Amino acid sequence: MTDQHPITPPPELALQWINEYLNEHPEGVDVEVLVVSAAQWGADQELEACVKLLELSDKNARDFLYSARRPKPPSLKEQALEMLENAWEGGHINNKAAQTIRRALEQLDD
Numbered sequence: 001m002t003d004q005h006p007i008t009p010p011p012e013l014a015l016q017w018i019n020e021y022l023n024e025h026p027e028g029v030d031v032e033v034l035v036v037s038a039a040q041w042g043a044d045q046e047l048e049a050c051v052k053l054l055e056l057s058d059k060n061a062r063d064f065l066y067s068a069r070r071p072k073p074p075s076l077k078e079q080a081l082e083m084l085e086n087a088w089e090g091g092h093i094n095n096k097a098a099q100t101i102r103r104a105l106e107q108l109d110d
């Protein structure tokens with residue numbers, strides 16, 4: 001199919017997504033999960049195409065583009081610090097306890 005859009009997943013891949021989903025969720029299909037999978041796949045295909053174009057002109061552009069468009073999720077330490085901040089702001093933990101926990105977390109490696 002030469003007239004097919006380059007970001008259209010091949011039928012085999014769509015069938016694989018459906019089968020994997022049904023194996024994990026035998027109770028039925030949540031269309032939103034499949035749509036998100038397809039959107040993520042399409043976005044990844046577009047990113048790869050952009051990276052290939054950039055590599056033709058600048059080898060460092062690949063790393064820059066990946067880090068900008070697919071940032072790494074926050075570390076466990078960063079997540080814990082954010083949860084601590086939310087607990088303190090919400091009044092669920094006192095200031096002294098929050099400061100002690102914060103100092104301990106900040107001493108951990110990421």
